[in-house]
Amino acid sequence: DGGITQSPKYLFRKEGQNVTLSCEQNLNHDAMYWYRQDPGQGLRLIYYSQIVNDFQKGDIAEGYSVSREKKESFPLTVTSAQKNPTAFYLCASSTQPGSSGVSYEQYFGPGTRLTVT
Amino acid sequence: AQSVTQLGSHVSVSEGALVLLRCNYSSSVPPYLFWYVQYPNQGLQLLLKYTTGATLVKGINGFEAEFKKSETSFHLTKPSAHMSDAAEYFCAVSVLDMRFGAGTRLTVKP
Numbered sequence: 308d309g310g311i312t313q314s315p316k317y318l319f320r321k322e323g324q325n326v327t328l329s330c331e332q333n334l335n336h337d338a339m340y341w342y343r344q345d346p347g348q349g350l351r352l353i354y355y356s357q358i359v360n361d362f363q364k365g366d367i368a369e370g371y372s373v374s375r376e377k378k379e380s381f382p383l384t385v386t387s388a389q390k391n392p393t394a395f396y397l398c399a400s401s402t403q404p405g406s407s408g409v410s411y412e413q414y415f416g417p418g419t420r421l422t423v424t
Numbered sequence: 425a426q427s428v429t430q431l432g433s434h435v436s437v438s439e440g441a442l443v444l445l446r447c448n449y450s451s452s453v454p455p456y457l458f459w460y461v462q463y464p465n466q467g468l469q470l471l472l473k474y475t476t477g478a479t480l481v482k483g484i485n486g487f488e489a490e491f492k493k494s495e496t497s498f499h500l501t502k503p504s505a506h507m508s509d510a511a512e513y514f515c516a517v518s519v520l521d522m523r524f525g526a527g528t529r530l531t532v533k534p
Contacts (some may be wrong), residue, residue, distance in 0.1 A: 362497045411518070418465065
């Protein structure tokens with residue numbers, strides 16, 4: 308069964324602690340993405356990676372870090388520098404853009420709800 | 425850069441009524457267009473997509489959308505709403521990267 312897994316589903320942390328969210332895919336996709344979702348704001352892109360060992364900042368990268376050491380895995384670390392880390396985090400993957408450069412559909416994991424107090 | 429606007433953050437319909445969720449986009453080149461559905465505390469699931477070809481696109485769960493280039497629109501419709509359609513719906517436009525609308529929450533009244 309191909310898909311994307313995110314763990315854990317719910318995560319609680321104290322302010323000032325770093326926390327790492329897991330994202331794994333077995334769809335053989337080259338590209339992977341991290342989004343943050345807040346009520347009424349849709350999805351905002353944090354980081355994306357189009358190939359192993361390479362990643363780019365999205366619109367709201369401050370206070371976050373990522374790594375892409377394996378094609379299947381794209382973990383996200385929420386650092387203590389992130390001012391408002393409480394949110395729903397979604398990981399997604401897709402095939403590489405086509406020759407025209409247009410991106411194809413993204414497939415999403417079930418999400419991790421992070422609460423920081 | 426491309427962008428997408430979903431008109432109406434909340435839409436309420438009665439069970440059996442027509443569902444119409446509006447999406448307008450802006451893009452300087454022909455985009456790919458998508459509709460996703462999200463149930464509470466879950467990820468997004470692809471409903472349908474438009475890339476090229478036929479402008480009327482059929483998706484899962486009886487939904488369809490029509491790409492109208494002249495109106496830069498990609499509205500989502502379903503002839504008869506079911507209680508299970510209650511969810512949040514996101515329109516997305518893709519050129520070099522994908523951009524999502526703010527979402528429309530659909531409520532279905534019995």
